[in-house]
Each structure stands twice: as structure tokens, then as C-alpha cells.
Amino acid sequence: MDLASARNLPATAHVVLGLVSIRPTAGHDLAGFSERSIGNFFPIARSQIYSELERLCRLGLLSVTEVAQERRPTKRVYEVTEAGEADLRLWLEDGEVPAERNRNLFLVRVFFADRISGQRLAALLDGYEANARARRDMLAAVVEKLADRPGSAFRRATAMFGVRHAQATLDWVSDVRLVLRDMSVCGVE
Amino acid sequence: MDLASARNLPATAHVVLGLVSIRPTAGHDLAGFSERSIGNFFPIARSQIYSELERLCRLGLLSVTEVAQERRPTKRVYEVTEAGEADLRLWLEDGEVPAERNRNLFLVRVFFADRISGQRLAALLDGYEANARARRDMLAAVVEKLADRPGSAFRRATAMFGVRHAQATLDWVSDVRLVLRDMSVCGVE
DNA sequence: TTTGACATGTAAGCCGTTACATGATTTA
DNA sequence: TAAATCATGTAACGGCTTACATGTCAAA
Numbered sequence: 001m002d003l004a005s006a007r008n009l010p011a012t013a014h015v016v017l018g019l020v021s022i023r024p025t026a027g028h029d030l031a032g033f034s035e036r037s038i039g040n041f042f043p044i045a046r047s048q049i050y051s052e053l054e055r056l057c058r059l060g061l062l063s064v065t066e067v068a069q070e071r072r073p074t075k076r077v078y079e080v081t082e083a084g085e086a087d088l089r090l091w092l093e094d095g096e097v098p099a100e101r102n103r104n105l106f107l108v109r110v111f112f113a114d115r116i117s118g119q120r121l122a123a124l125l126d127g128y129e130a131n132a133r134a135r136r137d138m139l140a141a142v143v144e145k146l147a148d149r150p151g152s153a154f155r156r157a158t159a160m161f162g163v164r165h166a167q168a169t170l171d172w173v174s175d176v177r178l179v180l181r182d183m184s185v186c187g188v189e
Numbered sequence: 190m191d192l193a194s195a196r197n198l199p200a201t202a203h204v205v206l207g208l209v210s211i212r213p214t215a216g217h218d219l220a221g222f223s224e225r226s227i228g229n230f231f232p233i234a235r236s237q238i239y240s241e242l243e244r245l246c247r248l249g250l251l252s253v254t255e256v257a258q259e260r261r262p263t264k265r266v267y268e269v270t271e272a273g274e275a276d277l278r279l280w281l282e283d284g285e286v287p288a289e290r291n292r293n294l295f296l297v298r299v300f301f302a303d304r305i306s307g308q309r310l311a312a313l314l315d316g317y318e319a320n321a322r323a324r325r326d327m328l329a330a331v332v333e334k335l336a337d338r339p340g341s342a343f344r345r346a347t348a349m350f351g352v353r354h355a356q357a358t359l360d361w362v363s364d365v366r367l368v369l370r371d372m373s374v375c376g377v378e
Numbered sequence: 379t380t381t382g383a384c385a386t387g388t389a390a391g392c393c394g395t396t397a398c399a400t401g402a403t404t405t406a
Numbered sequence: 407t408a409a410a411t412c413a414t415g416t417a418a419c420g421g422c423t424t425a426c427a428t429g430t431c432a433a434a
Contacts, residue, residue: 018297029385038296042293042294050386069384075385088304103291107347108231115278160364171353172354239414262403382432383432388426389427392422
């Protein structure tokens with residue numbers, strides 16, 4: 001295996017490696033598991049999962065076994081190798097966590113909101129709020145489900161992060177609605 | 190101009206178009222302005238600004254004039270055309286705002302935190318907290334600076350969004366610290 | 379009979395990042 | 407004399423998304 005190439009792998013590869021390390025998985029199953037677990041803060045496209053699995057295999061970080069099934073297509077089940085475990089540990093322990101600069105196209109509309117009709121702006125706010133509320137409730141349910149379960153404190157924490165941020169969005173929407181009300185009272189527009 | 194191609198432009202192109210529409214600008218100046226204004230929720234690389242400007246020009250949404258300067262290199266100053274104004278209005282009014290699924294590599298570490306040493310985890314939390322605190326304070330200063338200034342309510346709102354979310358992060362870090370304390374009290378690890 | 383779940387991929391293409399390249403002028 | 411600011415780009419590369427392609431089996 002080429003150590004240098006493994007160290008330059010994109011984050012997605014390491015995340016896939018980490019997911020497989022939880023338990024041996026085939027591509028299709030992993031796509032589902034990824035979506036249900038880290039999907040809320042690190043979505044990965046199915047096609048990319050397949051290609052990452054193949055690359056990790058090529059680099060010797062994963063091994064693959066074909067598993068025949070009755071009444072189902074044959075699966076290609078991947079498993080972490082020793083080299084893979086080592087690489088994962090290294091990435092988790094020593095890898096740097098770059099500060100991410102996330103994009104938010106909704107805020108771009110707010111930035112240009114003086115060019116947007118009041119009607120449209122109200123609709124945008126409503127949609128954004130509904131989205132945040134649904135997200136908050138969904139994640140709050142996850143948090144509740146994981147409460148008091150011993151091994152899931154960290155996964156619960158990631159869901160709680162989403163709850164806190166969705167709530168922040170909801171609070172902010174209220175702020176903005178107040179600002180809009182003040183503006184219309186003052187006769188602007 | 191080709192309407193179909195304009196409608197398929199990536200968001201970044203429209204954002205650049207919007208920034209130029211605020212006032213005619215050259216690439217270098219626009220990079221600075223972008224960084225200082227929308228940079229906090231829609232960062233654009235300098236090189237990309239140059240290429241988007243060129244494309245928008247090619248599509249007839251911008252026009253360009255070379256402006257000679259004393260003691261400075263000549264600038265290529267871009268300006269929105271009528272077609273550009275129309276396209277921008279269309280994008281702001283009718284364009285869809287896709288729900289963005291942001292990545293957060295820090296949360297990935299939390300997800301895999303049972304494989305991380307307590308020392309490392311504490312360091313990660315400290316770093317994340319410091320980052321959020323700095324961000325919150327920086328944006329709070331922006332909010333304050335824009336207070337009571339008439340035309341800047343919406344830009345102020347975008348900064349307030351950042352404040353709310355940075356604060357949510359700080360609150361969450363406190364949550365996680367409590368969880369960690371409970372875990373160590375119970376003798377886990 | 380047709381929809382949906384299960385299962386694995388390929389191909390194309392653009393977006394976006396990073397690094398490179400150049401040169402004048404001001405300031406320390 | 408060196409570094410920082412002003413100014414404009416090019417080149418390369420990889421990541422990620424979208425769409426395409428194929429086939430079985432169960433259930434409605």
C-alpha cells in the first residue's frame with residue numbers, strides 16, 4: 001500500500017472507511033446506513049460511496065468478499081483491513097479538522113432582499129421556517145430515542161447539534177419577521 | 190444572449206452578477222467586497238470570480254470597460270447590462286432555493302468519538318469552541334455597527350444569523366462537556 | 379401488472395480549490 | 407531592499423452531482 005496516497009485521501013474516503021469499520025457492509029446497505037446516520041451532517045451520494053469503496057479496496061484499506069444470497073443479487077461486502085484500521089485511527093487522532101465555510105443560498109436572498117417583492121420574501125421565510133421546524137422536530141425525536149442508551153452518547157450529541165442549530169434558525173426567523181414589521185410600519189417600500 | 194444557458198448558470202454566477210449590480214466593479218475589488226460582505230455565508234475563490242466575470246460577459250449579462258489608472262495597473266471594470274438585470278431579477282424572484290446539506294467534519298469526529306482519546310477530544314472541543322466564540326464576537330460587532338443604519342437591515346440580518354448559530358454552537362459545546370463529565374463519573378473509559 | 383425495494387455500478391461534466399505566473403508601486 | 411498592496415489571470419486536478427444502465431424479487 002502507498003502510505004502517501006492514503007494520507008492525501010479526501011475526507012469522504014475516510015468517512016466511508018469509518019462507516020465500514022463499524023461493521024462489514026456492502027455498497028447498497030452502506031448508502032442507507034450513511035443516510036440514516038451521518039447523513040444529516042455529512043451527506044454522501046450513492047455513486048460516490050461505490051467509487052470510494054473501490055478506491056479504498058485498491059489501496060488495501062478495505063477487503064472485499066462476494067456474498068451470494070438466496071432470492072437476492074450477490075453482495076460485495078467490504079471489510080476494514082489492518083492497514084485500514086491504522087489509517088482510520090491516524091485520521092481521527094491526528095488529522096486536522098478544517099474550518100468549513102458553508103454556503104447558504106437562502107441568506108444570499110436575504111442579502112439582496114431589497115430587490116425582492118414582499119410577497120416573495122414572506123414566502124421564502126415561511127419555507128425556510130417550515131424546513132427548520134421539520135428538521136428540529138425530526139432530530140429532537142432522534143435525541144429522545146437515543147436518550148439513556150449507554151453507547152450512543154456521541155451520536156446523540158450530533159443530533160443535538162442539529163436541534164440547537166435548527167432552533168437558532170427558528171429564533172432568527174422571528175427576529176427577521178420583527179424587522180420586517182418595523183420596516184413596514186415606518187413606511188419603507 | 191442565450192436564455193437557456195443563462196437559466197442553467199450555477200448559483201455562484203448569479204451571486205457575482207448580484208454583487209456587480211450593487212456597483213460596477215473590477216475583479217480584484219470584487220474579490221475584496223465579496224469577502225467582506227457575503228463571504229461569511231457564500232465564500233467565492235478569487236480565481237472563480239475572474240472566470241465567472243468573464244463568462245457573464247460572454248453571455249451578455251455584464252459589459253466590461255478598461256479603465257486606465259495613474260500609478261496602478263489598468264482595471265477591467267464590469268457593469269450589469271439590461272439582460273443581466275433581468276436575469277438577476279428572475280433569479281431572485283423565481284429561482285428556487287435548494288435546501289443545502291452542509292458538511293461538518295467536526296461532527297464526524299464526534300460521531301466517531303469513541304475511537305478518539307479523551308485528550309484529543311478535549312482539544313477538538315476547545316478549538317471548535319474558540320472558533321465559534323471568535324466568530325460570534327466578530328459578527329456581533331458587525332450587527333452592532335449596522336444597527337440603526339436605515340438601508341442595512343437585511344445585511345444586518347445575515348450577520349445576526351451567524352451570531353445566532355455561533356451561539357447555538359457554544360451552547361452545544363457546553364452540553365457536550367456535561368455529557369463527557371457524566372461519562373467519566375460513571376467510569377466509562 | 380406495475381410499482382417499489384434490493385443490488386451494483388458507469389459516464390459525463392461542471393464546479394471549485396489550489397497552486398502557479400507576472401508585474402508595477404508603495405511603504406517599512 | 408524587502409514586503410505588502412494593487413491588479414489580472416491560467417492551469418490542473420479532483421470531488422461531487424446527475425443521469426444513465428441493468429436486473430431480480432416481492433407486494434399491491
